[in-house]
Amino acid sequence: MIPTFVFVHGSGSSGHSWSVTQREMTWRGYRTLAIDLPGRGAGFTTAYHEQDLETFAAEPSAMSGLTADDFTRAVIDAVRRVRHHGPVVLVAHSFGGLPVTAAANAISELIDRVVYIAAQCPVDRAPGEYPALPAWSSSALFPAMAPVLVGDPSRQGFVRVNWRGADRDQRDALRKAISGELTEEEFLQVVVTSQPDEVFWLSGQEWDLRADKDSWGRIPRTFVRLTEDRSMPLAAQDLYIAEGDALTPDNPFDVRDLASSHAGFFRRPAELAGILDDLSVRAGAGSR
Template identity: 40%
Template sequence: MNSLTGGVGAAGGTGSSARLSRRRVLGRLAAASGGAALALGTGAGTARAHGGVRTYVLVHGTHSAGSFWTAIGRELALRGHRVVTVDQPLHGTEKFVPKAYQAQDLRALATEPSPVAALTLDDYERRVTGAVRRAARLGGPVVLVGHSMGGVSVSRVADAVPQLLAHICYMAAFCPSRSMPSLNDCAGSPEGRQAITPLDQLIGDPATLGVLRLNWRTAERRDLAVFREMICADYSDEGFLRVLEGMQTDESMTAYGDRAVGRAGTWGRIPRTYLRMGRDRTVATALQDRMIAEADELTPDNRFRVHDFPGACHLGPEDPTRVVDVLHRLPG
């Protein structure tokens, strides 16, 4: 900040005129950063070689935030696309942080109420649909991508505004079907039960709190080992710590149970892609295969394009360019 104010002072003089110049510059910076949150990249770049500039709307998964997409979004922008990262309600920049979590008072953390408990999948759908509507006004195709729990929002939004979407993509994401209509149903299936469920790591009673609460700041080696195996066993030690820093404690139990089945006449008309992670211990690979198969049964003339990442865990490859290579070349 010193270099910014010093530079402005030199350009704008001293005293009141310098302060006025600083305010003007800071105001411009604030306006620019607000716009960047909606569109990280707007140049043509290599996008022209692959069908022109698109807008990618990226939806995070459970216990996460829009910042999950930072590396992937940056690379997409550098390839000439617009990028919109969505924070679901009470996530990311507006996330709820229990006071007891900051203090690491586990006894209090087990009972501290959470506003996240009131959230439903309708709230998540509205947030993403709003982002898609704004993105569509920018012009050019809109591609909606969801990771993990973000897949249920993709299905809901694709049903709500199919005319605004050129392509939908599920990255190790839940894609409920008629036989498994909610995230809970998917996770409770025989294939879903092959995943790691962190029952011993839960803080408090989910039925009482209304949220699934996890202590990502734990120092317990056993808990850390479970978290790592569950989401990113193939990451470096440093990468794993960065992942933990971006996680939040609470996720709505109601949203897990809400229905999110795409309809053949709306969701089923949109070209779709699945990024399949071969070592996923959160959305088990066998469950990914079943969800893909059941979606294809519903719309046999519009099937998933599947891109396999055999050695990747739930968060995908630590090198973001591998995922971006696929997203950049999506048809539609």
């Protein structure tokens, strides 16, 4: 049977990011669903658009009250609904790997394959411990984002990013960190839809979403390495792969390489769609 691909976006993003990928997959004959994780749209206020920074900095955020369970439940609900139509391939990008891993722990019997696209897949540690490891040390994302952060995430309980307030040099640093192959004009299209507010997942044990050997570990899985990624370095991607393989050596990751930055593939989806097509249940690679 032809599977449904359920796409889960990364941090600071929404289901909209998958629109071009979905069109490519539809042309190839697949059903797709791109979900919005909870709180999408938080921070899109008049103060943000008018760059009233004093008001923007003081505004509360819906993200501060959200938990890992809220994010995981959104993925589980989507999988349960589309499962009525046949096999499900769950696809995560970046931060989206956290609720996807938790959902796979909970409902492994409903998922035919999990695909991580430079996505976080914690096995040996809590998610927030990984960015402090040497494998992440070359990431250009954190220094590029520092000038446009608003407030103190550890105090606020959420992350607030003033994407619209970045000057040309700051935008260029962000572009190189996130999607270096895009032109400045193409990157502006990314910035305009980027979410100002995000959950502060680095804090609290409630975000300890490690892969479970007996549930997550039974699902066929693929890791798409983004070889030009300057946000999640290849060493960090390889660490997630190595830990997952060590957890379930009889069910290792199927590893694919994609010559892309952390988010550039969204604008040029043909190669990713080819990988997903090859992995589909229709091709027999994901059936269980």
